Amino acid sequence: MSNRHTFSAFDEDLEQIRLSVLSMGGHVEEAILRAARALETRDADLAGDVVQGDKIIDAAEEEINAQVVRLLALRQPQADDLRAVVAVMKMAGELERLGDYAKNMAKRVPVLAAGVVIDGAAGALKRQARLVSQMLKDMLDAFSRLDVDLAHDVIARDAEVDDMTNALFREFITHMMEDPRNITPCLHYVFIAKNIERMGDLVTHGAEHVIFVAEGARPGERAKGLSTSTITAQQVQQQ
């Protein structure tokens, strides 16, 4: 932490930005859970709230970027400090994308609510979404106190999300094959499951930033579950 010519001012500014990121993360966490609940209860109004609420998340990212640019211009941080600032900006970018996925999930609710019920689908997706939102919560905790162990724990849990996604894909494909009327709703469910899987990837990236800031190096290649890019090949072979 050398080269710092305005020590406390920089620390205070960065702390303000970190608090903004944590607050933004809280909004995203809530958006994911609310989108999943709207899906399960077929609540188009709640889904509409989530879609509208994404504007707050987008605005939060813009504000954080502006804060970062002001900080860079004013404090001219170097070395570790600069790395911490860049990581915070990347974190905000990833939270914004997580918010987009939650919005996308919510957008599909009205269509799904108007169509046939696929037994167990919304409930299973809600469990998958809960897993990811818990990962997000823990990643934000790890970020707020630079807890490397917790960040590693979050990364490890992503394989569970991937496995759950693959199980869901198999289930949805079976439903599609059983009855052509299931195809359209299941297509939406498949996209939602894939989006939740991607949320897990983004949270994992966030946890990697935490480790990068704390230790100055990225973690090694993380363990990945089976990819859904190839899962349906097995499905084909099983039919």
Added chain:
Amino acid sequence: MSNRHTFSAFDEDLEQIRLSVLSMGGHVEEAILRAARALETRDADLAGDVVQGDKIIDAAEEEINAQVVRLLALRQPQADDLRAVVAVMKMAGELERLGDYAKNMAKRVPVLAAGVVIDGAAGALKRQARLVSQMLKDMLDAFSRLDVDLAHDVIARDAEVDDMTNALFREFITHMMEDPRNITPCLHYVFIAKNIERMGDLVTHGAEHVIFVAEGARPGERAKGLSTSTITAQQVQQQ
């Protein structure tokens, strides 16, 4: 362009980074076209090359980020210059995600090559991918000479990609309904079409960065085609 205490050194450094971004963009453009060709010719080897090649794209982003951090630390740019630097870093991030989508397309090739042929699917996706890679090429041109008109033109063309995606969705759903054996390949094709649509969105974001850097403000809300989040609702109603 005030507050600049090392005028030519900053300009030279930024120009170097811009060239790195353009070179990275060229790799991404090629990856998209090669992935689409692999899909059409059912060439698993070519697809494997695209998947491997994504590492070069990822490494290029890391290198650009490192260049940016060095530039920030060394030249401490202010105001417009700082905004240009941040935009360049965001551009590299978007190119990296474009590369991921191309890789994802390529990953699906072996599965699709081993399965039933869906008439016209790969050819239509190749046309969609070509449209996006041309948008990317023009966006990079607009970026290299800060051509705002060309950037606006790129943004306008994204609606065409969205419309094409929706037409493809309808087609794939019809194939799925006709024969359950089409479900698995069509699911992959649907994901590919969606990924190409997202590539169009990312290129559009890139064009918005160009306008932001050139004019200091983001363009207004852009015209969007119909979203695939709702398209299949109509499809349901038509059946």
